Amino acid sequence: MPATRLTLPSPAKLNLMLHILGRREDGYHELQTLFQFLDYGDEITYAVRDDGVIHLHTAFEGVPHDSNLIVKAATKLQEQSGCSLGVDIWIEKILPMGGGIGGGSSNAATTLLGLNHLWQLGWDEDQLATLGLTLGADVPVFVRGHAAFAEGVGEKLTPVDPEEPWYLVLVPQVSVSTAEIFSDPLLTRNSSPIKVRPVPKGNSRNDCLPVVTRRYPDVRNALNLLGNFTEAKLTGTGSCVFGGFPSKAEADKVSALLTETLTGFVAKGSNISMLHRKLQSLL
Ligand SMILES: C[C@](O)(CO)[C@H](O)COP(=O)(O)OP(=O)(O)OC[C@H]1O[C@@H](n2ccc(N)nc2=O)[C@H](O)[C@@H]1O
Numbered sequence: 001m002p003a004t005r006l007t008l009p010s011p012a013k014l015n016l017m018l019h020i021l022g023r024r025e026d027g028y029h030e031l032q033t034l035f036q037f038l039d040y041g042d043e044i045t046y047a048v049r050d051d052g053v054i055h056l057h058t059a060f061e062g063v064p065h066d067s068n069l070i071v072k073a074a075t076k077l078q079e080q081s082g083c084s085l086g087v088d089i090w091i092e093k094i095l096p097m098g099g100g101i102g103g104g105s106s107n108a109a110t111t112l113l114g115l116n117h118l119w120q121l122g123w124d125e126d127q128l129a130t131l132g133l134t135l136g137a138d139v140p141v142f143v144r145g146h147a148a149f150a151e152g153v154g155e156k157l158t159p160v161d162p163e164e165p166w167y168l169v170l171v172p173q174v175s176v177s178t179a180e181i182f183s184d185p186l187l188t189r190n191s192s193p194i195k196v197r198p199v200p201k202g203n204s205r206n207d208c209l210p211v212v213t214r215r216y217p218d219v220r221n222a223l224n225l226l227g228n229f230t231e232a233k234l235t236g237t238g239s240c241v242f243g244g245f246p247s248k249a250e251a252d253k254v255s256a257l258l259t260e261t262l263t264g265f266v267a268k269g270s271n272i273s274m275l276h277r278k279l280q281s282l283l
Pocket residue numbers: 015018027028029030031033100105135136137138139152153154178179182183236237
């Protein structure tokens with residue numbers, strides 16, 4: 001009997017560097033970025049229904065049911081595969097929204113992989129990543145599940161294996177709109193493409209940082225605080241700020257000092273996403 005119920009992790013990502021090379025005619029930006037996953041994320045439960053209905057039972061503040069990326073992913077997969085089954089979905093949401101750690105994109109990717117399994121569609125990763133890209137630029141890397149150097153709008157992926165330190169991630173209590181940052185006239189859009197692989201040291205900057213810190217003093221403050229202990233970086237368009245440490249104990253020590261004033265969490269960097277590790281264990 002095939003499984004009819006499944007609980008899967010939906011991990012966060014970090015952008016270890018992010019360069020903006022230019023703007024395309026459709027307004028999207030050409031990037032070069034390095035994605036790594038965190039062993040930290042949401043947990044989503046799926047239960048197959050035979051009446052074709054897709055129902056997300058967990059309400060999100062400010063996100064209508066049909067606009068939720070989980071529902072959009074399930075609906076598109078159902079339409080494109082011609083599947084007659086439906087699904088009940090519940091999520092334990094811990095990832096901040098608008099934090100630059102890819103929560104929505106990860107939820108969409110987990111849903112594509114989870115339903116491909118439960119609905120027994122037999123789609124391959126290429127098909128799921130192509131569908132995923134129509135939901136968001138960050139969805140394909142979560143579908144692939146391997147740390148990657150990304151180009152294009154984030155969809156041309158080359159797997160990489162950077163170090164896997166422990167990270168302290170600070171979560172300023174502001175939600176940053178990705179579209180707002182990418183439309184700022186002051187954004188750097190002319191970084192030179194890096195042609196050498198692996199990406200040489202000294203390229204770890206995030207081109208969004210000056211615009212984000214100008215608009216969001218809370219993010220600037222978090223970068224300054226964390227910068228007293230380690231190289232502090234911005235992920236995506238923020239708001240989250242992160243720094244690496246050689247051990248959990250060292251990350252915890254700094255966390256104890258900083259999280260009195262700021263919310264944050266400690267998590268291990270991972271080159272294979274915990275979603276893929278879990279799916280592998282099911283086979
Ligand atoms: C900044 C990053 O998080 C880096 O990983 C991503 O590039 C953003 O990926 P995402 O959240 O999946 O982005 P999407 O939902 O596709 O796009 C949100 C908005 O950001 C802008 N956007 C996004 C990605 C990109 N390469 N260029 C853009 O200009 C567009 O205005 C778009 O309307």
